[in-house]
Amino acid sequence: MLYIDEKGFMEFLNIFAKKGELWGIVDNRYTRVHSPELIKISDGPQRFSPKEILHPQDETLMKFEKNEVKLPLEPQNKVIFAIRPCDAFGLEILAQTFLQDPVDPYFAKRREETIFISLACKNPLPTCFCTSFDGFDPYKRYGADILLYKEEKGYLVLDVSEKGKEMVNGWQKVEHIYSERVSETKRSLLDKLNKQKVKTENLKDRLLSRFNDIGFWENHTMRCINCGICTYLCPTCYCFDIDDERIKSRVRRTRIWDSCQFAYFTLEASGHNPRQHKLSRTRQRFMHKLSYFPTTYKNYHCVGCGRCIIYCPVNIDIREIITSA
Amino acid sequence: MNIISFLCNWCSYAGADLAGTSRIQYPPTTRVIRVPCSGRVNPFFIMKALQAGSDGVLVSGCHPGDCHYLTGNYFARRKFTVFKELLEFMGLEKNRINFSWVSASEGKKFAEVVKEVTKRVENLGEPKRFVKRKFYDEVENG
Amino acid sequence: MDSDGLIEIAARLLKNKEVDVIIGYKNGNLPYTTRPAFIKAPEETDELIFNRFSRINLAGYIKEFRGKKVGIFAKGCDARSINMLVVEKQIDRKSVYIIGLPCPMMLDNSRLKEVFPYPKEIDISDGRIVLRDENRTVELEFNEYVDKTCARCNHRNPVIYDILLGEPVVEKEKDYDKLLGGFLNMDPEKRWELFERELVKCIRCYGCRQICPTCYCDECFVDCNKPKWLDKGVEKSDILFWHIGRIYHQAGRCVDCGSCSFVCPVGIDFSPYLLYMEYVVKNNFNYEPGIKIDEPPPLQTFKKDDPQEFIL
Numbered sequence: 001m002l003y004i005d006e007k008g009f010m011e012f013l014n015i016f017a018k019k020g021e022l023w024g025i026v027d028n029r030y031t032r033v034h035s036p037e038l039i040k041i042s043d044g045p046q047r048f049s050p051k052e053i054l055h056p057q058d059e060t061l062m063k064f065e066k067n068e069v070k071l072p073l074e075p076q077n078k079v080i081f082a083i084r085p086c087d088a089f090g091l092e093i094l095a096q097t098f099l100q101d102p103v104d105p106y107f108a109k110r111r112e113e114t115i116f117i118s119l120a121c122k123n124p125l126p127t128c129f130c131t132s133f134d135g136f137d138p139y140k141r142y143g144a145d146i147l148l149y150k151e152e153k154g155y156l157v158l159d160v161s162e163k164g165k166e167m168v169n170g171w172q173k174v175e176h177i178y179s180e181r182v183s184e185t186k187r188s189l190l191d192k193l194n195k196q197k198v199k200t201e202n203l204k205d206r207l208l209s210r211f212n213d214i215g216f217w218e219n220h221t222m223r224c225i226n227c228g229i230c231t232y233l234c235p236t237c238y239c240f241d242i243d244d245e246r247i248k249s250r251v252r253r254t255r256i257w258d259s260c261q262f263a264y265f266t267l268e269a270s271g272h273n274p275r276q277h278k279l280s281r282t283r284q285r286f287m288h289k290l291s292y293f294p295t296t297y298k299n300y301h302c303v304g305c306g307r308c309i310i311y312c313p314v315n316i317d318i319r320e321i322i323t324s325a
Numbered sequence: 326m327n328i329i330s331f332l333c334n335w336c337s338y339a340g341a342d343l344a345g346t347s348r349i350q351y352p353p354t355t356r357v358i359r360v361p362c363s364g365r366v367n368p369f370f371i372m373k374a375l376q377a378g379s380d381g382v383l384v385s386g387c388h389p390g391d392c393h394y395l396t397g398n399y400f401a402r403r404k405f406t407v408f409k410e411l412l413e414f415m416g417l418e419k420n421r422i423n424f425s426w427v428s429a430s431e432g433k434k435f436a437e438v439v440k441e442v443t444k445r446v447e448n449l450g451e452p453k454r455f456v457k458r459k460f461y462d463e464v465e466n467g
Numbered sequence: 468m469d470s471d472g473l474i475e476i477a478a479r480l481l482k483n484k485e486v487d488v489i490i491g492y493k494n495g496n497l498p499y500t501t502r503p504a505f506i507k508a509p510e511e512t513d514e515l516i517f518n519r520f521s522r523i524n525l526a527g528y529i530k531e532f533r534g535k536k537v538g539i540f541a542k543g544c545d546a547r548s549i550n551m552l553v554v555e556k557q558i559d560r561k562s563v564y565i566i567g568l569p570c571p572m573m574l575d576n577s578r579l580k581e582v583f584p585y586p587k588e589i590d591i592s593d594g595r596i597v598l599r600d601e602n603r604t605v606e607l608e609f610n611e612y613v614d615k616t617c618a619r620c621n622h623r624n625p626v627i628y629d630i631l632l633g634e635p636v637v638e639k640e641k642d643y644d645k646l647l648g649g650f651l652n653m654d655p656e657k658r659w660e661l662f663e664r665e666l667v668k669c670i671r672c673y674g675c676r677q678i679c680p681t682c683y684c685d686e687c688f689v690d691c692n693k694p695k696w697l698d699k700g701v702e703k704s705d706i707l708f709w710h711i712g713r714i715y716h717q718a719g720r721c722v723d724c725g726s727c728s729f730v731c732p733v734g735i736d737f738s739p740y741l742l743y744m745e746y747v748v749k750n751n752f753n754y755e756p757g758i759k760i761d762e763p764p765p766l767q768t769f770k771k772d773d774p775q776e777f778i779l
Contacts, residue, residue: 313678402769406774423779426778
């Protein structure tokens with residue numbers, strides 16, 4: 001096991017900060033930071049998910065003017081400190097979609113150039129239910145490159161990817177006392193998390209059988225206001241829209257987040273809208289996450305971070321839908 | 326300098342014509358867009374012009390009581406009162422957006438208005454606050 | 468804030484078929500939250516509550532029950548919104564049964580959350596808030612944690628209702644000079660800086676639009692692509708365009724319920740701008756949104772002698 005003390009770690013981050021490559025959470029958002037001291041990490045998942053690093057809200061796909069086309073695929077090395085293991089799992093889920101054939105070159109490039117440092121959880125929030133899905137282990141690395149554990153005066157490396165190995169090379173080797181403490185914390189964390197677990201057995205079929213049950217959906221989602229908060233804060237939602245911004249003869253083609261909750265998301269050119277009513281839109285979100293996606297990819301499209309529960313203005317709770325479906 | 330003017334077809338546009346045929350000199354700073362009535366001017370027209378980088382906007386219609394459609398300019402007056410006050414409160418320079426009443430017979434007044442607006446906008450300098458910058462810069466730099 | 472009285476009336480209305488659905492609040496499953504409830508059967512009315520976290524303006528939900536008779540809980544702001552919707556001919560006054568509730572003033576859940584994120588118990592009595600869990604107890608002064616919007620509210624009693632529950636509360640005047648003075652004394656450059664800093668956080672989730680009762684357009688200007696008013700990305704001027712447009716559209720219509728600032732996931736405070744719109748409309752056209760049911764909204768009417776000092 002590798003170890004680095006607080007001071008050494010700050011110096012380590014500072015190397016990247018000086019190069020302008022360090023990204024972290026300031027005011028709840030992942031932004032470029034010039035000094036690692038600015039990064040504040042609270043318990044549980046942070047308000048914004050690291051999705052916006054690989055799949056930014058507003059991404060330039062290309063620019064063109066008459067016959068001249070420019071692809072903005074310049075290198076953009078980034079080091080992200082820190083994400084949570086559920087977010088890291090979310091990155092893997094995002095990759096399932098973006099990196100399947102045909103591979104999305106923009107996502108792939110960002111994925112390659114970014115180092116994600118994950119920080120193992122010690123205390124869950126009451127809205128965390130990550131362990132409910134597919135034997136999720138909050139002490140696994142998943143899509144991150146380095147998994148750290150915060151010790152009293154430093155950081156332990158629990159796991160590291162090929163890409164991250166180089167970075168932690170010089171760190172001090174330690175044994176035993178630490179691994180004991182880590183498994184202690186993990187046990188108490190799992191204790192708490194298992195109490196908050198929700199029942200996901202047979203979920204995709206249970207939900208599918210509810211598809212036409214209007215009463216069920218009305219009961220749970222009638223109060224939905226169809227804003228995009230849940231989908232925008234979600235670490236796995238990836239729906240996007242493509243838009244051309246034009247000024248005179250110059251055009252920038254952008255990829256921007258879109259949300260299945262918006263009425264215009266499915267509006268067709270003919271004027272027909274297959275998901276015209278609110279209930280069909282909210283149903284789509286839950287069905288996609290918990291039924292359609294697992295049918296195609298074997299895992300659920302939800303990591304149980306609970307962001308949508310905390311920030312929903314009308315208190316719609318995905319856990320209630322999972323348990324009562 | 327680029328001032329976008331929205332001129333009512335029935336008065337200010339004819340007023341601008343009269344200024345031209347009467348050979349009254351005024352600064353060549355404005356591009357005219359003819360609209361059927363000052364009430365036709367959606368405040369978004371103004372925002373769009375400012376976002377695209379024009380230095381100022383002038384909206385001109387008929388004097389109260391003279392509207393070709395009887396009441397269009399009365400409604401416009403209320404809209405622009407609110408809109409102008411809002412933008413001022415948000416902190417946009419107040420002289421970027423200008424309104425005037427110019428009738429078809431007031432060629433001289435039109436020239437005066439354009440002079441006045443040009444002077445106001447000139448004093449403000451280059452617009453910075455609401456212009457779509459990132460797009461321009463990105464395209465221009467690379 | 469007598470929940471029993473509420474339940475009784477709701478049950479009676481449903482039983483007598485006076486209404487088809489009651490729009491109210493029920494308890495949320497997180498601290499400091501309630502959720503809008505839609506009750507259709509008299510036996511389900513037990514869930515209904517009204518407390519100091521019944522923050523969201525319910526008036527927007529009425530339009531989803533078109534053709535049905537709706538009973539609705541209405542605080543001062545909800546009632547004014549309903550009024551506004553009637554004035555703008557979006558709903559029929561006859562199809563709404565308004566259960567008026569003098570507002571006890573809502574609490575600011577985001578600030579409470581900062582103090583004590585997940586209490587097990589919340590007691591509010593005698594002007595104090597007591598938050599508790601197994602490990603600690605926190606006592607707070609009620610007045611300090613009243614929501615900003617509610618603290619400045621001048622219409623806490625519903626202006627229209629079919630039945631009023633509880634005693635009307637004492638209202639106070641809105642002191643615009645005090646509320647906006649700080650802003651108005653700043654120079655424009657500083658104001659723009661503040662405006663930009665506040666609004667640029669926006670992620671364009673449109674929560675503010677969706678929760679707003681008076682934002683009912685079939686096609687919002689931001690979604691409109693013929694003409695396309697603004698681009699969809701998060702470039703600064705596009706975000707500002709969207710918010711200037713939304714706030715401008717609220718002139719003479721916003722009842723200052725503060726729901727938009729409440730739902731915002733990034734915590735944008737829209738209130739100075741909306742408040743200023745209210746002030747401008749009151750000052751110039753002597754109109755207050757949602758008070759009178761027979762007065763047209765200020766931008767749909769005019770007077771021959773409206774102020775016009777700004778016109779050359």
